[in-house]
Amino acid sequence: MEKDTNKPLKLIYFDARGRAEPVRLMLELRGVPYEYEAMPLGVWMQGGKERIQERTPFGQLPILEDGPFVLCQSRAISVYIARKLNLYGETIEESARVDEVYDTASELMMELAILHWDKEFHAKRAEHREASRSKLDRLQTYFTRARADAEHWVLPGRYTLADVMMAFALETMMPIHPGLVEEFTELHRFMTAFYASSGVREYVRSERRPRTWTISMATFAGVPEETHQWTD
Numbered sequence: 001m002e003k004d005t006n007k008p009l010k011l012i013y014f015d016a017r018g019r020a021e022p023v024r025l026m027l028e029l030r031g032v033p034y035e036y037e038a039m040p041l042g043v044w045m046q047g048g049k050e051r052i053q054e055r056t057p058f059g060q061l062p063i064l065e066d067g068p069f070v071l072c073q074s075r076a077i078s079v080y081i082a083r084k085l086n087l088y089g090e091t092i093e094e095s096a097r098v099d100e101v102y103d104t105a106s107e108l109m110m111e112l113a114i115l116h117w118d119k120e121f122h123a124k125r126a127e128h129r130e131a132s133r134s135k136l137d138r139l140q141t142y143f144t145r146a147r148a149d150a151e152h153w154v155l156p157g158r159y160t161l162a163d164v165m166m167a168f169a170l171e172t173m174m175p176i177h178p179g180l181v182e183e184f185t186e187l188h189r190f191m192t193a194f195y196a197s198s199g200v201r202e203y204v205r206s207e208r209r210p211r212t213w214t215i216s217m218a219t220f221a222g223v224p225e226e227t228h229q230w231t232d
């Protein structure tokens with residue numbers, strides 16, 4: 001990894017997994033030291049947002065500090081870290097495939113995020129489960145046809161940002177639709193292998209990982225019981 005300064009990378013977000021987690025998973029997978037600042041909501045409300053606003057267009061988190069280089073937008077941060085840590089493609093075709101899988105996982109994640117925050121969450125949950133089942137069915141068909149090997153989406157024997165984002169999207173779906181991801185044995189096997197990989201395995205079982213997917217104001221996933229925890 002290139003060294004920009006002697007300071008470790010710093011990632012600033014809230015005390016939740018959310019948009020920062022794929023970045024953390026990559027750093028943990030590679031064993032790169034970094035500082036994580038979990039912005040308390042009270043601090044955010046009382047001046048924190050304004051301070052971030054000075055360095056970003058819309059005053060939102062996450063942001064990444066790599067020495068003097070400051071970057072916002074979770075996708076841009078993920079791609080920057082993936083490139084830095086050799087978790088991207090080496091050819092334009094491989095990189096495009098990584099992007100394709102990343103965008104597919106992001107779509108699943110965005111639908112989940114909307115549902116997590118929906119005031120009519122309980123009324124819509126069952127319908128979303130059925131829609132998700134047919135998406136996972138198609139996703140598994142695609143995976144078994146296009147994958148690099150049973151545990152990697154793009155490159156054989158090597159993780160990329162594509163695997164990181166897809167594993168996180170599937171994990172996020174688990175508590176909201178219990179038992180659904182397990183129905184798709186190829187997807188489930190891929191996901192569990194990722195979370196058992198060196199570096200990731202230790203991190204996701206550690207105290208350092210936020211216990212909730214989002215902040216407490218959401219309808220779902222703002223408490224540890226509604227967020228997937230790896231304990232075994």
Ligand SMILES: N[C@@H](CCC(=O)N[C@@H](CS)C(=O)NCC(=O)O)C(=O)O
Nearest residue numbers: 018019049059060061062073074075
């Ligand atoms: N497109 C941005 C969206 C960032 C975003 O929506 N951040 C939310 C947290 S997930 C935020 O900072 N909310 C507080 C606010 O807008 O004041 C990204 O992907 O980073």
